[in-house]
Amino acid sequence: xxxxxxxxxxxxxxxxxxxxxxxxxxxxxxxxxxxxxxxxxxxxxxxxxxxxxxxxxxxxxxxxxxxxxxxxxxxxxxxxxxxxxxxxxxxxxxxxxxxxxxxxxxxxxxxxxxxxxxxxxxxxxxxxxxxxxxxxxxxxxxxxxxxxxxxxxxxxxxxxxxxxxxxxxxxxxxxxxxxxxxxxxxxxxxxxxxxxxxxxxxxxxxxxxxxxxxxxxxxxxxxxxxxxxxxxxxxxxxxxxxxxxxxxxxxxxxxxxxxxxxxxxxxxxxxxxxxxxxxxxxxxxxxxxxxxxxxxxxxxxxxxxxxxxxxxxxxxxxxxxx
Ligand SMILES: Cc1cc2nc3c(=O)[nH]c(=O)nc-3n(C[C@H](O)[C@H](O)[C@H](O)COP(=O)(O)OP(=O)(O)OC[C@H]3O[C@@H](n4cnc5c(N)ncnc54)[C@H](O)[C@@H]3O)c2cc1C
Numbered sequence: 001x002x003x004x005x006x007x008x009x010x011x012x013x014x015x016x017x018x019x020x021x022x023x024x025x026x027x028x029x030x031x032x033x034x035x036x037x038x039x040x041x042x043x044x045x046x047x048x049x050x051x052x053x054x055x056x057x058x059x060x061x062x063x064x065x066x067x068x069x070x071x072x073x074x075x076x077x078x079x080x081x082x083x084x085x086x087x088x089x090x091x092x093x094x095x096x097x098x099x100x101x102x103x104x105x106x107x108x109x110x111x112x113x114x115x116x117x118x119x120x121x122x123x124x125x126x127x128x129x130x131x132x133x134x135x136x137x138x139x140x141x142x143x144x145x146x147x148x149x150x151x152x153x154x155x156x157x158x159x160x161x162x163x164x165x166x167x168x169x170x171x172x173x174x175x176x177x178x179x180x181x182x183x184x185x186x187x188x189x190x191x192x193x194x195x196x197x198x199x200x201x202x203x204x205x206x207x208x209x210x211x212x213x214x215x216x217x218x219x220x221x222x223x224x225x226x227x228x229x230x231x232x233x234x235x236x237x238x239x240x241x242x243x244x245x246x247x248x249x250x251x252x253x254x255x256x257x258x259x260x261x262x263x264x265x266x267x268x269x270x271x272x273x274x275x276x277x278x279x280x281x282x283x284x285x286x287x288x289x290x291x292x293x294x295x296x297x298x299x300x301x302x303x304x305x306x307x308x309x310x311x312x313x314x315x316x317x318x319x320x321x322x
Pocket of ligand 1: 024025026027028029030031032033069095096097098101104105106107108109110111112113114158159160161202206207208209231232233234
């Protein structure tokens with residue numbers, strides 16, 4: 001680990017000033033400390049943001065709920081009203097890592113966590129994500145990698161919260177150049193779709209302040225499959241959210257994680273589901289649409305039927321049948 005200075009910020013503006021060009025924000029430290037120890041990230045200053053006021057709260061509103069970026073994953077998991085109002089968010093939070101990690105992992109850090117690609121994580125491998133010339137996973141060990149990508153890096157986004165937030169059409173409020181900007185989940189990861197060097201769309205110094213979740217979708221569900229039951233990332237995750245009026249879906253959204261550098265969403269499938277009464281045939285048709293353009297590689301073709309089953313099961317969970 002390279003030497004760094006350490007400072008605690010007490011306002012977002014001072015955090016931004018302290019982090020300057022070569023620093024990093026430190027929240028729960030679950031991802032950042034590993035990256036520093038493996039020389040995958042270097043920072044001349046770590047700015048502890050855990051003392052920023054007001055960002056550790058979950059606030060309930062009529063039109064939307066606000067979740068501060070310092071709220072821990074465990075706070076979400078344990079929040080009785082979240083469990084009732086956004087059951088999919090509760091389910092996604094409870095699938096993250098282990099209880100010990102959830103106790104300290106924050107929403108901001110979860111969304112901004114770096115790629116889990118083992119070539120990226122190997123300190124001696126100069127892959128595309130580290131400005132090298134080659135994606136070693138493309139013709140190598142790619143069982144955990146993407147079915148979709150917009151560039152030559154096939155590392156997928158693995159944040160469970162990003163998947164459920166995408167289905168709930170949540171917006172991240174990001175402090176950028178002194179201004180609050182709004183990015184939905186597609187926007188928050190768009191740069192990773194386009195640029196192999198990027199893990200998300202955050203620029204150096206951008207600070208996620210909070211996430212806003214509209215209350216328009218009364219039902220939500222989340223499922224993931226992992227190699228291990230706990231303490232593991234998803235091989236594939238799926239989230240769905242919708243309102244249900246007279247038994248018909250209204251404003252449905254489906255999002256998948258661990259299969260693309262962005263939470264994978266297909267607008268034609270969302271439109272197809274709108275106004276439908278959910279049954280197995282409809283859920284199957286939606287799954288076909290969502291996975292139509294998948295490009296499996298040598299070792300990750302298993303993700304296609306896995307994702308297909310998860311989409312069907314998650315959608316049927318919306319009506320309580322799964
Ligand atoms: C064994 C294991 C299993 C895991 N399984 C899962 C899983 O199933 N699903 C899942 O989603 N995650 C999983 N994780 C990842 C874990 O959830 C993340 O590492 C954690 O959420 C990161 O949060 P943190 O607060 O510790 O972030 P930190 O490590 O402090 O920060 C992570 C990154 O985010 C940046 N950052 C932090 N806060 C902000 C902010 N407010 N604004 C801008 N940038 C910020 C930091 O600078 C750093 O680059 C797993 C981790 C482990 C070790």
